Structures are given as structure tokens and as C-alpha cells.
């Protein structure tokens with residue numbers, strides 16, 4: 001008789017080790033024993049947090065997994081696919097796509113990681129390797145944080161927050177308070193913090209733009225709170241229709257949802273749209289009228305090709321000045337990051353948020369929440385300082401910094417326009433002007449044949465299209481369904497980060513062949 005403990009283990013697993021080594025895995029671990037519902041473990045698919053299972057995050061979904069598998073296949077056998085490398089255009093990951101880090105930033109980061117180079121005894125070597133301003137900045141940063149290996153204040157090192165406040169002041173022409181600034185582990189952790197504090201139960205509603213960056217819907221799913229969708233207007237360059245916001249909130253409220261917040265992504269992901277001053281003003285007025293927190297995701301603030309970036313903070317302060325008293329209680333949180341822009345250091349996980357107009361007792365809870373994670377990475381905090389306080393004209397590193405910055409900016413712009421031109425020449429494809437961010441989100445009209453072929457595979461047409469594109473060209477993009485789209489319309493999102501324009505030609509060629517194959 002087998003003991004109770006052994007009853008769940010297939011007999012073959014109890015076979016001698018030598019025999020087990022010779023048996024194939026499918027015999028050793030039959031499906032039932034391998035499934036995550038095995039009673040040998042505490043966790044199985046059916047008993048884990050259902051909200052984790054409910055969360056969707058398409059930019060790292062099925063297509064990204066397949067793209068990685070193809071990349072590995074090519075590594076092992078370069079002739080295994082009709083292309084020699086995969087282009088990860090599915091995610092805004094600049095340096096994975098060969099964007100060079102800004103030299104000054106890396107010089108300073110390398111010094112703060114290896115401070116021995118700043119010792120007097122190494123002064124001669126250091127002088128040969130580093131410009132004077134990089135050495136000075138590294139010394140100052142180390143004085144401010146002591147060591148990148150030490151925890152900092154949970155809100156971020158005070159001297160670095162002073163620099164962020166100065167940057168915001170210069171950008172907006174209004175003062176900023178370092179005590180209201182929180183350095184974060186990328187913008188994602190800031191968004192996560194605020195949504196945790198805002199979501200108090202399944203009835204909490206948060207207005208999110210559609211299409212949106214799925215961080216928002218995924219986090220709301222984790223928190224079991226409700227996304228309240230407002231649709232951006234594709235025909236008008238993905239603009240925000242303010243009248244529509246009133247209709248959307250009134251409907252949600254009448255259905256019993258406690259709507260507390262509106263999220264705005266400006267410039268937009270995936271749309272790239274930049275909000276003009278008057279739209280921001282309208283959104284602030286709407287938030288004031290409906291007593292909503294504004295979450296302004298401004299991580300693409302320097303990725304603007306048409307017009308100028310205007311921050312929510314600036315417009316709010318302008319309004320408060322113009323109409324004293326009316327907007328005093330507007331609660332605004334604005335996010336920024338070292339991941340995007342010309343910095344593109346998303347692996348370093350730097351970012352910040354600024355709070356304006358929040359109740360002091362709520363602020364205390366936000367502080368407690370961030371302090372539970374101790375502090376954001378101190379190296380990332382230093383990079384935030386470098387981003388907001390880059391070399392100035394006349395300083396030794398300025399010319400190189402400006403050259404590198406401009407090259408990255410112009411490269412992005414050139415590729416955005418090349419993609420736009422390519423899309424305009426593809427049958428059934430239409431894309432709005434590339435205004436900013438790092439993405440294009442064209443719409444694709446699929447003929448019946450495509451829709452039927454996708455249905456047969458149990459896929460949505462845009463998912464089918466993107467998978468076929470990946471398999472034929474190695475270009476990995478994300479189906480529009482991962483961001484949300486008007487029913488019956490189909491899109492895909494691609495970054496314009498990949499170097500060169502050859503891959504754009506590959507998309508055009510694929511599209512032609514795809515329509516020839518499935519067009520009828």
C-alpha cells in the first residue's frame with residue numbers, strides 16, 4: 001500500500017533514478033501530474049489571485065513571446081527564418097533598438113558606481129577619461145546620496161528632488177515644491193502608487209483614454225477597480241472630445257460607479273497625439289466640475305514633433321491665476337520618466353511624480369505607501385537628476401550632449417515620417433500625422449477574406465495580421481486590440497525606434513502579399 005504522501009505521485013516518478021533518466025518526459029510527468037492543479041503544491045491556476053489572471057498586458061503578450069522564440073531559433077540556426085533578426089517594434093525600448101545612451105549620463109553614472117575613480121590618487125587617470133563637469137557632477141551626486149548602494153529617503157534624495165523642482169519651474173514658469181515630488185522606479189511605479197491609493201473597492205471608476213497604454217487597464221484589473229473608457233477621436237488626430245467626457249462620466253455615475261479620476265496620456269501612447277493648450281484647459285475644467293483627480297502621464301514630453309508640449313501643471317497654475325479660487329482644489333499628479341525622450345534609459349528605472357492640490361492626510365498615506373517599498377533605485381534617481389539638469393551651454397560636455405540629443409531626436413522624426421509615408425501607400429491603411437511619442441497606430445481595413453481566415457484560427461483579424469507579419473518579416477508589432485479600439489475597426493501599434501528604414505519596406509511588401517493571399 002502506498003503511503004498517503006505518495007499517492008499523488010505517478011508511479012513512474014518513483015522508479016529508480018537510472019530508469020527515470022531514460023524515460024521521456026511525457027511518460028514521467030503525465031499531463032495530470034504536470035498541470036498546475038497538482039495537489040503537491042499550494043498554488044494552482046484555480047486558487048491564485050483572480051485579479052492577476054484578469055490583467056492583460058498586450059505589449060509583452062503572445063506576439064512578444066513568439067518574437068523571442070524566433071530570435072532564439074535564429075541564434076541557433078541563422079537559416080531557420082526568411083530574415084536574419086527580429087525587430088522588437090512592440091515596445092518603446094530605445095536602447096534595445098540601438099539608440100545610443102547619452103555619453104554625459106553614462107560617464108556620471110559610471111563614476112557614481114565606481115567612486116574610487118574620484119579619489120585623489122586616481123585624479124590623473126580620471127582626468128584622461130572624463131570631462132571636468134562629469135567629475136564634478138558625480139562628486140555632487142555622491143555627496144547628495146552618499147552611495148548608490150545605500151537606501152535613500154523613500155521619496156527620493158532631497159537634493160535630487162530640488163533639481164526636479166527647478167526643472168519644472170523653468171519648464172512651466174510656475175514654482176514647484178520639492179516636498180511634493182516623489183522619485184520613482186520608472187513612471188510605472190508612480191502610476192501603480194496612485195491607482196492603489198485611488199481604488200477603494202470594485203465600485204471605484206477611473207476614466208482612461210481608448211486607445212490607452214495597457215498599464216492602466218492592467219493595474220485597474222489587479223486592483224479590481226473599473227476602467228471608465230473615453231474614446232479618442234481618430235479622425236481628428238486622436239484628439240480628446242471634451243463634451244464626450246461629460247457624457248461618459250454621467251453614464252458611469254448613473255450606473256452606480258464612483259468615478260474618481262481621469263487619466264490622460266500626453267503625448268499619447270499608442271496614438272502619439274499631443275494635446276493643445278485649450279484641450280488641457282477643458283480637461284482641467286471638466287475635472288474641477290466633476291471633482292476628479294487628474295493623472296497626467298507626461299513621459300513623452302520631449303518626444304514632440306508637431307507643436308509644443310504643454311504640461312497640465314502649467315495650465316492648472318495659469319487657470320488658478322486667471323480665476324482665483326475656482327481651481328484651488330483640483331488634484332493633479334503628473335508623471336515623468338527617464339525611459340523615453342532622448343534619454344531612453346528604460347532599464348535604469350528612473351522617474352518621478354509631482355502632486356498638486358492633494359489633501360495632506362492623503363499625501364501622508366501616499367508617502368506611507370511608497371515607503372513600504374523603501375526607495376526607488378538610487379542610480380535611477382541620479383539619472384533623473386541628470387535628465388532634468390543636463391550640461392548647459394559653455395560647459396565642457398555641452399556640445400557633445402547637444403549633438404547626441406539632436407541626432408536621436410532627428411532620427412526618431414525621420415523614421416516617424418518614413419513610416420507615415422509607407423502607411424499612406426499601403427492599401428486599406430491610414431495613419432494620422434506623426435505628432436510625437438514613439439509610436440504610430442495606423443488603422444487597417446481588412447477584407448472579408450482576412451476576417452474569415454482569422455476567425456477560423458480563433459483570432460481577431462488584427463492579431464492574425466500581426467502574427468503573420470512577425471512570421472514573414474521578423475517585425476514584431478502589437479495588435480490594436482491590446483490598447484482598445486472602436487468596435488469593428490482594426491489597428492496595430494509600431495514604434496519607430498528601429499534603426500534604418502529597410503524594415504519599413506518589409507512591412508509594405510508583407511502587406512501586399514497578405515492581401516493577395518487573403519484578400520477575397
Ligand SMILES: Cc1ncc(COP(=O)(O)O)c(C=O)c1O
Pocket residue numbers: 092185186187188189213215265268269297299336337338339346350351
Ligand atoms: C504612456 C506610458 N506611461 C508610462 C510608461 C512606463 O514607463 P516607465 O519605464 O517609466 O515605467 C510607458 C512605457 O512605455 C508609457 O508608454
